[in-house]
Structures are given as C-alpha cells and as structure tokens.
Amino acid sequence: MSLIELLAEKPDKIMFTTPSHGQHKFIYEKLKELYRIDYSETECQNPQLALEEAQLEAAAIYRTRSTTFLTNGSTSGIIGAVLACTQVGDKVLIASNAHPSHLNAVKLAGARPLTYDLEIDKEWGVPLEVRPEIIDYFLSRYNIRTVIITSPSYEGIISDIEEIRAVCDKYEAFLIVDEAHGALYPFSDMLPLSAVNIAHFTVQSLHKTAGGLNPTALLHSNCDIDVRPALALITTTSPSYPLLASIEANINYLNSKQGRKDLENLIIRVDKIRQKTAGCMFYGDDPLKLLIKVPGITGYELSEMLFEDFGIEDERTNEKSTMLLCGIGTDNKKLDKLQHVLSKL
Numbered sequence: 001m002s003l004i005e006l007l008a009e010k011p012d013k014i015m016f017t018t019p020s021h022g023q024h025k026f027i028y029e030k031l032k033e034l035y036r037i038d039y040s041e042t043e044c045q046n047p048q049l050a051l052e053e054a055q056l057e058a059a060a061i062y063r064t065r066s067t068t069f070l071t072n073g074s075t076s077g078i079i080g081a082v083l084a085c086t087q088v089g090d091k092v093l094i095a096s097n098a099h100p101s102h103l104n105a106v107k108l109a110g111a112r113p114l115t116y117d118l119e120i121d122k123e124w125g126v127p128l129e130v131r132p133e134i135i136d137y138f139l140s141r142y143n144i145r146t147v148i149i150t151s152p153s154y155e156g157i158i159s160d161i162e163e164i165r166a167v168c169d170k171y172e173a174f175l176i177v178d179e180a181h182g183a184l185y186p187f188s189d190m191l192p193l194s195a196v197n198i199a200h201f202t203v204q205s206l207h208k209t210a211g212g213l214n215p216t217a218l219l220h221s222n223c224d225i226d227v228r229p230a231l232a233l234i235t236t237t238s239p240s241y242p243l244l245a246s247i248e249a250n251i252n253y254l255n256s257k258q259g260r261k262d263l264e265n266l267i268i269r270v271d272k273i274r275q276k277t278a279g280c281m282f283y284g285d286d287p288l289k290l291l292i293k294v295p296g297i298t299g300y301e302l303s304e305m306l307f308e309d310f311g312i313e314d315e316r317t318n319e320k321s322t323m324l325l326c327g328i329g330t331d332n333k334k335l336d337k338l339q340h341v342l343s344k345l
Contacts, residue, residue: 002057003050003245007037037242047241054248061255062186062196064220068227069247070203071240073215074180075101076231077203079108080219082146083230085174085200086111090145093138097127099178102148108234114142124283124291125299125320126155132163139171150178151195154316155323156289161195168200174223176201183210183218184288184328187254190267192285196220201227209288211328212250216243254328263328269335270326277342283321290324290338294345302345310341 019038026032039047051069058067070076078101086092088110094102096115106113116134118127130149138144147168151159161177168175177195179185183204185194195202202220206212221227253259267287274282274290284291294302303317315325324338 068219070217077219079105080231081201125318130159156284156286158285180205209327293321
C-alpha cells in the first residue's frame with residue numbers, strides 16, 4: 001500500500017498516542033485536512049513500511065540505487081551525503097560561493113574544507129560553470145575525499161557532470177551534486193541532463209521548481225554507501241508523514257503522462273517569451289530560469305521597476321541582471337502578464 005493510500009484510511013483503533021491532536025482537534029482550522037492525515041508510527045497505521053515502499057518505487061522511477069525522501073530541504077541531503085562518505089580529517093572540495101549547507105556539512109563531519117573560486121560572467125554578474133580542469137587541478141595536488149558542486153546554479157548555469165565524475169573517478173573521490181534547482185530535469189529531454197544517474201549522490205529540492213511543498217526534497221544515491229545511518233543523525237524521529245506522502249504524490253505526478261505534458265507545455269511557453277520579447281536579453285542553460293537584462297538599466301533598477309510598476313517579484317537580482325524563476329505551478333496567466341510587461345520594457 002502506498003503512503004498516500006495509507007494516510008487516506010481511517011484507523012480502526014482508538015489511539016492514545018502521538019500526535020496529541022488526535023486527527024480532530026484543528027487548532028489551525030485552515031489546515032484541518034493536514035491534521036486529519038497526521039499520524040505517527042503506530043501499530044495500526046504503520047506508515048514506516050509504506051514509506052519504505054514509496055522510496056523503493058521512487059528509486060525505480062529515477063533508476064538510482066536509492067532515493068530518500070527529505071522533509072528538511074536539500075540542506076539535510078547535503079549534510080547526510082557528506083556525513084556518509086567522509087571521515088574526520090578528510091578533505092572536501094567546495095566552491096567559495098557555495099550554499100551554506102556545503103560548508104556546514106563539512107564542519108559537522110569534522111572534515112577539512114578546500115575551496116575553489118568560480119569565474120564570474122562580468123556582463124551578467126553571475127558565476128559560471130564548474131570547469132572539470134579546476135577539479136582536476138585540486139584533486140591532483142591534494143588527497144581530497146569528496147567533491148561538492150552545484151549544478152544548475154541558482155541562475156541556471158549547467159556544469160558538465162559527466163566530465164567532473166570522470167575526474168573524480170580518476171582520483172577515487174566521491175562526487176556530490178547539489179541539483180536543488182534541477183528537480184524537473186529527469187522528466188524532460190528538453191531540459192539539461194540530470195546528475196541523478198551520474199554522481200555518487202545528488203540532492204534535489206522538489207519545492208523549488210517541481211511543485212513540492214516547502215521544504216520537500218530528495219537524496220539520490222548511486223553507490224554502495226548506506227546513507228540512512230548518516231541521515232538518522234540529523235533527522236527527527238517524528239517525521240511529517242503528510243509531507244512525505246506529498247513527495248510520493250509529487251514524483252508520481254512528474255512521472256505521469258499528464259505531468260510530463262504539463263512540463264513540456266511550460267517549457268514551450270517560456271521559450272515563446274524569449275522569442276517575443278526581443279528588447280530584453282536572456283542568458284543561461286536552464287529554459288525555466290529567465291535571467292534577463294534590459295539595455296540602459298541595472299538589474300536592481302529592473303527588479304524595482306518590475307515590483308513597483310507591474311506587481312512582479314523576481315527570485316534573485318544583481319547589478320547586471322534579474323532572474324525570474326518558472327516552475328511547474330507557473331501558469332499561462334502569469335506568463336502572459338510577464339510577456340506583456342517585458343515587451344513594454
């Protein structure tokens with residue numbers, strides 16, 4: 001039985017257990033449906049077994065050794081992966097501009113961080129890809145146990161994961177890919193190549209572009225290391241099964257005929273914005289990240305103009321450019337409005 005089906009069933013026992021709301025004391029009325037399916041690891045409900053089966057099914061969908069559901073974001077996946085494959089004193093290579101979870105994971109593992117700098121595109125004000133030769137440079141000079149890279153970047157810049165994995169294999173180093181912003185990649189050939197079947201560990205945030213609830217995420221593994229003991233060190237023993245069930249539903253939707261069709265339609269529609277707004281300049285490898293700039297104004301000025309004059313809030317901005325994030329929930333109404341505004345600009 002799937003986790004979704006299990007939580008939809010009403011227990012046939014009277015439970016004097018946690019959670020103490022008892023599935024009917026709705027302290028926050030707007031979330032009453034959440035209360036109704038919020039169970040613990042009780043004997044009559046036993047969501048743990050259903051969760052294990054859901055994760056096995058997910059691994060089959062992604063074609064990984066294992067896929068683990070996360071309810072504390074990609075941060076917990078990065079930390080779990082580092083704890084699983086490093087020992088105290090090991091060297092771990094990370095980018096100097098990496099997400100804080102990368103350095104925090106190294107600290108928690110008692111490992112030693114080595115950092116590399118990414119080249120900055122001066123015209124757009126964003127970091128460029130991780131070049132394999134940079135990774136080779138460090139691995140050839142230092143005894144590095146693990147490499148962490150981010151691809152895609154926040155702005156949608158893609159690194160060559162296959163080449164970087166080859167470099168890591170040459171020096172017998174583990175490769176962890178922070179693919180937090182690439183959770184849609186495995187479900188369309190119109191998107192960049194995902195790392196889930198290439199890296200030793202890949203972390204994805206479903207809530208960033210794939211329509212998931214905050215802070216649902218996934219940790220994919222393609223090696224023999226069991227990440228469960230490491231995750232147990234940083235994960236609550238009272239997980240949110242409604243959130244975990246939402247992950248199962250999210251994956252099933254993305255892998256469905258309708259989900260793939262919706263994703264393809266979104267990619268095509270966003271591409272039309274690029275084609276029909278010739279007055280704006282676009283950049284990046286990810287078709288769902290609209291990194292834009294308008295000649296004659298800064299990124300900050302563009303961001304303020306979009307927000308104050310047109311009621312549009314961007315995801316990220318810098319001196320040179322502004323980035324608007326599109327995901328599975330970005331509907332045509334939003335995109336029509338954006339296209340109209342960019343055409344005017």
